[in-house]
Amino acid sequence: MQIPHEVTARPDTGLYNSKLGIWLFLASEVMLFGGLFSGYIFLRMGAEPGYWPHGLLNVPVGTMNTAVLIVSSVTVVMAWAALKMRQFLQYKMYMLITIICGIIFLGVKLSYEYPQKFDHFGAFIRKDSLSKYEAYLGNEFLKSKNLDPRVEISGHLLDAPKGSPYEAVAKKNAEHFKHMLHEEGIGGGHGDGHGAQVQVQTEATDDYVIQLDPANARPTDPANEAPSFLPKKQTMMTAVVKAADVENASMFVPRHSPYFAIYFTITGLHGLHVLGGVLVFIYFWGPGSKLYQRNPEHLANRVEVAGLFWHFVDLVWIFVFPLFYLL
Amino acid sequence: MATHAAHDAGHAAHDHGHDDHHELGFWKQYVFSTDHKVIGIQYAVTGLLFLLLGFGLMLAMRWQLAHPGAPIPYFGKILASLPVIGQHFPNGAMSADGYNEFGAMHGTIMVFFGIVPVAFAALGNFAVPLQIGAPDMTFPRINMASYWTFFISCVIMLGSFFVPGGAAKSGWTSYPPLAGIADLGPGNHPFFNGQTLWLTGMVFNITASLLGSVNFIATIIQLRAPGMTWMKMPFFVWTQFITAILLLLAFPPLEAAGIFQFMDRVFGSSFFMPTGLVVNQQLTQWSGGGSPLLWQHLFWFLAHPEVYVLILPGIGVIAEVVANNTRKPIYGYKVMVGAIFALAFLSFIVWAHHMYMTGMGAKVAAFFQTTTIMISVPSVILITALMLSLWGGSIRFTVPMLFATAFMPMFGIGGLTGIPLAFNAVDLYLHDTYYIIGHFHYIVAPGTIFAIFAGVYYWYPKATGRQMNEFLGRVHFWASLITINGIFFPMFLQGMAGVHRRWYDGGGASLDQLTYKLAGPVLHWNQFMSTSAFLLGLAQIPFIINFFWSIRNGQKVGRNPWDATTLEWDAPSPPPHGNFDKHIEVFHGPYEYSVPGAAKDFTPQSEPVETSAATRPVSPAPAH
Known part of the structure; x- marks a missing residue:
């Protein structure tokens, strides 16, 4: 049995199945992080004067991580474009850069930023x-x-x-x-x-x-x-x-204050999303790239869909960074 | 979705059914199946079992309300002998903790593990791809993942009955700070305790419904057969589409809230724990600074759309059954589609009408009571259109139709009793009384559950190739209809007299206090309601027998036993993997019954109308 529109778009919707699927999934992700951020707003507005800390996070490190994520968002598009132009080696290179950026982001979070807080x-x-x-x-x-x-x-x-x-x-x-x-x-x-x-x-x-x-x-x-x-x-x-x-x-752990509770919850869930994205990219870069031999368009679609997810993860960070590091 | 991708499947017209003649093994065919029909049946069986379990919990509670402190006959001994659960049933009588535990789990199980899985996941999975002429769901493997994620959540919820301390006891709404501190004292495991497992189970349940709803929406958008334009879709597909959107967008905030509460309980954070929380005259270990109200906002942001998740698939089933059994199109199809869109949109901005008692302020309350009154308009449109569909029809009272006709007044009672509750001033008095319980149970019990029964009786021949027994079905229907009203109608009387939903002794002890004296004259109804509940349980026995007996012994049927018009009846009964054995194309709307000039009184969507469009009379032609 063959499910229609797995690779090529349905003419009247202009979408292949997984592209629609990922947009729907991202809609629910928006609601999930919307719920989390509304928690941030609620807690911050309800905090007694003096009980919402400021300036506890390391801004240069956060800025660097922001830059790393933005770079990876660009390279994942380059990887997709390379596949569309059927340049497999370039795809491999751009995908590798994306993966490395994801790992750097997680590494900085887990080996530096979090432990520094746990010490404080x-x-x-x-x-x-x-x-x-x-x-x-x-x-x-x-x-x-x-x-x-x-x-x-x-x-x-x-x-x-x-x-x-x-x-x-x-x-x-x-x-x-x-x-x-x-x-x-x-x-x-x-x-x-x-x-x-x-x-x-x-x-x-x-x-x-x-x-x-x-x-x-x-x-x-x-x-x-x-x-x-x-x-x-x-x-x-x-x-x-x-x-x-x-x-x-x-x-400085979640029980310290609502600030750190929401900080660790949101950045932790965001980190899990980054981890999920990196694992998927590693698969597409390694064993999953064999699909290129059989159906390069299908691999390109997969990278496009995973890339959309990656952009979303990046976008969440664009909200996380000012809310926690700057404001 | 990847394996045979090289083969381009982009053509609108595709043939299938001849490239999978290889037999799948037992595990792949019946257990880890990617076939939407098998998954639908898995959801149906699991969900129906949970409905029975949730009903059983309620029976124990109803015994306690009618006979406070008396040992439960027969079942009390069994409950007392169970590990952990037995602690809450000394000598077979229900303790206060046992009442709280069963109450919380009754709500949770009925809503998240019974009705949504059956009405949405089971009926939808089974019928939607068939009704739109699709070979399967868009993402069959994600569909399987959805069921098995749901299954894990079921195991967690059931397992939570047997951890030290027992299952969650803070109500199905899990309001903090109570839910934040419950089950955390000495003797409880920091993770394996009722409330924490409740949260974990809910996160899995939400994930399952997310996977399911993405699949439903993508399937309906992408896999409609050639000619199946939006306004030719059966109304049931529309309701499933809207339900999936509600689940997709409303559930994640509860997931966020669940994660927050999980953090509060496991990592000691203070999302919902207020400053200076004192329990047992001791200051608690939480830092404070959180807001219990935040939970209520996030919870009801899900749980109000959830109400429409519960009822919309039911209305969809009823529309199918009514059109089929009145032998005429449903009245106002387009308006009904518009109404469910309005309903879906409005359902996102009414949540705080559950929170009038929290003191959130008169202005906020005024906003939410306005939107709540507005949402009654599309609801009334739906029920009116269904009622008007009966008008002038030559009604066949088949078993599904009996349930469908009963659905309308039952849903009507449930809906109309909700209107007073929309008003802040009235709600302050009726809040948390049995009036509320009666109101929403009329919507979901003789409403949605009757619709579920209608759906099961209606699609059973498609799923098994055999008809369910008509006589047992009629016994099931009449007995259920009478007894279910015996349970829920007296709740309005009790509620208006002020009987509170959380009196675990049935209100007897509370009568000593002056405030509760009003409730005295209505407490005798407890016996009547509890007896009705017990009889309702007995009334399900014909259904259970019928359900299993008919699999082997029911009357064999062909493709279209109901003479119906929608596409699922074009597939063999039961449909094979891949569904259709012929090319499917859709020529007209879903309910072309009694088309004037046609040879038979139903014209399936897949058959062109025999009279040409030009000569086909617009209104019933006079006989000549």
Whole structure:
């Protein structure tokens, strides 16, 4: 039995079957990511002032990944065009570039961007204790500028209260930190030139010691509010936060806040789409390319359909990038 | 779709049926089949079994409502002896947890595992390619993947009854924060617990329906036989087309919501968990900052179009059956097609009428009550057109037609009782009462399920080559019609008196409180309703016997036992792989019954009208 219009278009619709199929599938994908992004909007609009973080993601890396995806979107079209012109070797080359771009994107996400977040720690301070940490939060200054308050102290955890799930991370970071001090020859107490104190561990058993992010180290620096392209350097300053003053503390993982919840959910699902696309491309580049011998037009159609999916994945990233990295 | 691609199949006229004479093995022919008819039957059998299971859950609940705390006769012992489920049935009586579990799973199973698989996936898979003259679905292997993905979701849902703690208990709507914290305490597995498995099963179910709906739409657009233009399609195909679009576009937001809730439960995020959530007087571990209302928006964005997913295939079946048995075209075919388009569009902008009680604000409520009233217009057009189709027909009361005629008033009652609910002010009073339960069950139970029965009786001869027994069918129909009204009609009386849908003791204990005193005089209906439900169960026995007995012993039929006009009756019964054994071309509309001047009272779509167009009278010609 032969299904009609598998390769050639039906005259009255002008489409072959799988091209219609992928457009329908993409329509449902639009609704899926539409649902996810509406979650983003809902959560962000509902966030209390100060509870939606800014500037935590690495913009240069994200920009590079954006460029990588756009390049791959171009090369996948080139691969399709090469097939249409029956230039098999060129097809192989362009497809390979596309695959490599996809792998670079995933590699950067999984080996750099995600682990960097998992290392990071943030403690939301209870509302009635905010004034105790004014030196790290700068809320008086922010209030005078009519800006949202700062309610979180974030950075790398160097010590955690006894029995907290973060003890192991803190210990590892503290070791790493000592090592770094030794290598760079920075004496304790000098920090990064701002006269900050470096304190690796405290005697008390219920303190968080956090090596501060720049925004907490210099809370009244106007540069905190300006968008910055390059990520700011980690400071050598630490803060001691009493566990009793903490409303909620966690590594930068989904449970940290709705921001990271939606960040990991959307980028994770997007990453799965990239992975799916890459696997399909690898098939079309490798064993699937034998179809060229029998029916080059059919292979071209397949690449076109997979390419449409790839463009969609690219397009989703075009929304993800500003929403999470820039805004 | 790839294997014999070199052979160009682009011609509009194609022949088939002679290049697959090789026999497929048992597994490929009946289990992992890519044939749309086999897949349709697989969906039908699975879905009908789930309808029976969902009905069984409800019977246990109805026993509890009529006889609170009393052990369930006969079945109570069986339930008590089952692993895990038994915990909820001490001594064979239903506990509160058991009631919640069965209630949540009754809704889930009936909607997502019973009615949609049968009304959409089963009847659609079986009939749509035949009705448009296609050899199969556009993507046969994706079609198979759809069924097996659905099957995995079924296994997950059934398995969830047997994990520690039992199946989901937070209602079929899974409202957070309750659904976020349920089944997570000590003694529950972090992943293999009822609510998390519910979410996992739903994600698989949604994926299956996505694969199915892409296939349906692509098939209807691409594989219509030569001459089968859009307005010559049978109305059933139209309803399946629109249903597929609804599923395609409405289900993904629920998938998004399901993923969010899954994250909340497994990774401790706070999509739906509000700040400062206290459970058992202890602050929970969630960071907070989420919004329970977000779930409701995403859920009902699916679940309102879902209502039309449930009813549209039913209306399609009824239109086929009515045209065939009144021996005249359905009234207002074009208007009906327009009406289902309007219905589909409007169904996307009415979802928040399920949320009047959430305090989302009077302005929002005003918008949604306006659109909700608007959507009643196309619904009324559909039911009116079906009713008018009866007018002047010489009606044959076959079993499918009995179900179809009963469908109309039943759907009418369900629809008309929905109109008061559209209004914010009325809904605040009726919200979550048995009035709601009665309203939507009239739509889906004597509505859609009767349409499903009509469809099964109607297409059974095509699927098996044998007719179902007429007498058993009539017994099944009359017994079902009477008892089903015995269940659902008293719900309106109870609901208007304020009986709440979640009183697991049937309302008896709540009567001590002054607020609930109004419900007192209507509680005695519980016994009547529960007895009716039990009798409805008995009424299905003739159907079950008939269904299996007729496979071997039914009266043998030819291609067209109903003297019908649509294309599926041009194929052999049962149709072979590839469907048609002759060239199919369509000459005219789907319901050319009693064409004046024609030799017989039906003119199949594949046969040119015998009288030439010029001499064919426009109106019935006077006898001369």
